[in-house]
Amino acid sequence: MKKLALVVSAVLVAAVAAPALAQDLQISGSMESNLTWRQQQWMKDQAPDPDNPAGVSAATTLKLNAVMGSPERGVRAFLQLAPLEARMPFAPGPGLWQISVERAFVEANGKLWEGGPNTTARLGSLDVGLSPYIATFDREGLSISGLGYGPVSVSAFVGRDAAALEKDAAGNVTKYGDPFTVSGAQVRAELLGAAGSVTAVNVNGRHDWEIGASGMPMPWINVSGTYARSGEGERPAAMTRLDAEAAVMPNLTLNAEYRNVEPGFDPAYQKAEYDPADETTRIDWLANNKDERGVVVGVHTVQQGVDLKASLDHYYKANVFNRDASVAASTTLDGFELAASGDFRLNEGVALQKSTVSVAYPMAVTGMTVTPKYEATIEPAGISHELSAEATVNAVPQLPGIGVAARVKRAADSSLSYGADVSYTAPNGLSTGIHYDTAKGAWAEAGLKAEF
Secondary structure (H helix, E strand, O other), X not given: OOHHHHHHXXXXXXXXXXXXXXXXXXXXXXXXXXXXXXXXXXXXXXXXXXXXXXXXXXXXXXEEEEEEEOOOOEEEEEEEEOOEEEEOOOOOOOOHHHOOEEEEEEEEEEEOOOOOOEEEEEEEEOOEEEEOOOEEEOOEEEEEEEEEEOOEEEEEEEEEEOOEEEEOOOOOEEEEOOOEEEXXXXXXEEEOOEEEEEEEEEEOOEEEEXXXXXXXXXXXXXXXXXXXXXXXXOOOEEEEEEEEEEEEEOOEEEEEEEEEEOOOOOOOOOXXXXXXXEEEEEOOHHHHOOOEEEEEEEEEEEEOOEEEEEEEEEEEEOOEEEEEEEEEEEEXXXXXXXXXXXXXXXXXXXXXXXXXXXXXXXXXXXXXXEEEEEEEEEEOOEEEEEEEEEEEEOOOOOOOOEEEEEEEEEOOOOOEEEEEEEEEEOOOOOEEEEEEEOOOEEEEEEEEEXXX
């Protein structure tokens, strides 16, 4: 899997070592080092997290970017080494011969033939985003974009992949299956304010395809639609999504959505997004709407300085009917930032799922800016309360911009948790932080990043 990346990195190293061959060669990049001390090993999914051990851990990441020529007609090479890590209890770290390449590519911008359109060709680590549903590919291969004539454009890619068969305790893949070829292409046309596209992906002989369209039938209405199929057989699983938004007034917008995601629709190369609070939780549109079909109608308006949003969702999930509603409001009143939201289940009467109410008051005092905040979360299990404050301290001229934060939370089960953070970035770029959390214990971190 890394052979192509190693070849590309060798080309980059050769270019860096012989700048006399290209008078207009420009080198840029960054090197970033981070060191963290933890009082105790952190937990993840109620188990010890091997990526966050107790003691000292450190990592250094190097990125190099070489450009020759202009952005319209030139060659760019990129190299990123896998982070070099060191942890306590101490074990000998990797030597130079063990350094591995995490990402590397060579990219050329210009014409493929005289008189043709400007295109972008990349060889190495790809960042293909032809479709968030079936064609987001970030493995190694070759991609070309910008081909076309007039309003029609064509993009294509071909690459290699392999299924992960075994992983270690840290989640790193230790064994892959047999490699297979992945290829895809998209034809897109734009005409008179409307756009349409056809996308197809071949995954080791299995075909995924998608048809999409968008446009503005009126200046104040936007509509879009996507239909996709994934897999083989007489009737592959399908996904349908239709969206419409109408700005009926300067401060009033109506929107509607129809969705139907069949349970078997699970393309290999859909875009994956993750909840920052929990890297194991999928929050992308496909994951949230799996095995659902329904209609959402919503409204967004601003009245007397109050931002209001409301929506009603009628849908079937696993053939069970549901009706959900959500409302949210926020405003600023005499310097107070007020916000409230609520999610309700309307199957049989009105059942509260979750509601939040918060108030914050940014204020400036001598030598600092402080934002205290109170938030209450109401759920069927009970009410939780959180009191927090953030401040930027400039009272010490030699140490400007010290960040301070603290929080105390009483959960619905009456358990109490709290935490505090202090952070500072020195004029020389050294960033430091000291933290404490009831669940994680104490930890401290420091980091430096050099860009060139």
